[in-house]
Amino acid sequence: MDVSYPPAAEEFRTTVRAFVADQLPPGWQGIGALEGEDLASFLSSWRRALAEHGYVAPAWPREYGGAGLSKLEHLVLMEEIAAAGLPGYVLNDNFSVKMIGNTLLHWGTEEQKRRFLPRIVSGEDVWCQGFSEPDAGSDLASLRTKAQFDGDRWVINGQKIWTSAATRASWVFTLVRTEPDAGKHRGISMLLVPLDQPGIEIRPIKMINGDDEFCEVYFTDAVTDTGCLVGRRGEGWKVAGTLLTYERGEEAATLPVLFRAEFDRLAELARSRGWSVTRSSVSAWPRRTHRRRS
Structure with a gap:
């Protein structure tokens, strides 16, 4: 099975990467590094940028505020947003958009x-x-x-x-x-x-x-x-x-992309702290030296 993306999708990926790069503040460490007013301010500006590009509801027709994206383009958009550590959806869009x-x-x-x-x-x-x-x-x-x-x-x-x-x-x-x-x-x-x-x-x-x-x-x-x-x-x-x-069921293709990106970041954090993470298990166990009791 050929799971590679067609050239048009990869061209769109280039567009999305440029958009994402423009939104990231200097020293970006992911959305989890923000809190309080900094988090609220960033989420507000991020949602505004998504709306201006039609990415709040990317598959909707342009006349209603969407971007008119195909399902594959929507998937590419979510892949790049997830890779950058950005939230794919913002507060209340679950009820409002989806x-x-x-x-x-x-x-x-x-x-x-x-x-x-x-x-x-x-x-x-x-x-x-x-x-x-x-x-x-x-x-x-x-x-x-x-x-x-x-x-x-x-x-x-x-x-x-x-x-x-x-x-x-x-x-x-x-x-x-x-x-x-x-x-x-x-x-x-x-x-x-x-x-x-x-x-x-x-x-x-x-x-x-x-x-x-x-x-x-x-x-x-x-x-x-x-x-x-x-x-x-x-x-x-x-x-x-x-x-x-x-x-x-509407996001069966896109939500797994976001979940996988979150898990990969969690696994990398665990490895940086000396925990062992394998592909065969979602469990991470600390590396410890156990001494036999006498």
């Missing part, structure tokens, strides 16, 4: 694509996921959050839980029951809802380690406009299935 962004490319109207996708790429809109409820976790179709159509808007009431990074988001994509008399998996719709409004309360959940990434989200007559329904009314279960496919 999940709702790709879902809008699949299910969204042209108006929705032009309204939301460029703002996702620029970082103006940051998204979180409103699926789970206190009594609807693994059995998500039991959800009770309701939405009623009232003139030119949806009115939403209910509660979501385990909403990751809700305090940092500006929008939530959420599943709600719009047809109460329909079957369990029917009558569910997906709505896009702005979080900055009086009808929404976000309560962080304090974990044992002190972090509060997870949140509860309460909807009390919260509203969103008619153009924020994704897919057809009552067919949100199908839309959610598409979104979860993107969440779990």
Whole structure:
């Protein structure tokens, strides 16, 4: 099997290497060497550079803020980013780009694509996921959050839980029951809802380690406009299935590249500290001289 890349892909690699070199500060030791304000500042400038080149969502069409890359070019991009010790993805892009962004490319109207996708790429809109409820976790179709159509808007009431990074988001994509008399998996719709409004309360959940990434989200007559329904009314279960496919499988080719680069750096760090690392095992054992007890 010939696994070499075609000339066009290697030419693109040269372009990516030049882009990466322009972003690295002097004395770059990898993202792990930064912390505090230095880390926050670098991540902000790195994301801005990615957005300007269409690399936040590299496979998206250019008209929506992407770079229109092929799958192979996307892989080359991730290889070079990983080799430089740079983060392949930045905060909340998992929800914004990979999940709702790709879902809008699949299910969204042209108006929705032009309204939301460029703002996702620029970082103006940051998204979180409103699926789970206190009594609807693994059995998500039991959800009770309701939405009623009232003139030119949806009115939403209910509660979501385990909403990751809700305090940092500006929008939530959420599943709600719009047809109460329909079957369990029917009558569910997906709505896009702005979080900055009086009808929404976000309560962080304090974990044992002190972090509060997870949140509860309460909807009390919260509203969103008619153009924020994704897919057809009552067919949100199908839309959610598409979104979860993107969440779990869209990066099958690129994530292993990032994971391997992280492991290689970890292995090199272990070797520099006198640990033995072999290809046949992911375990690293310290080199010690054991004395026999007398």
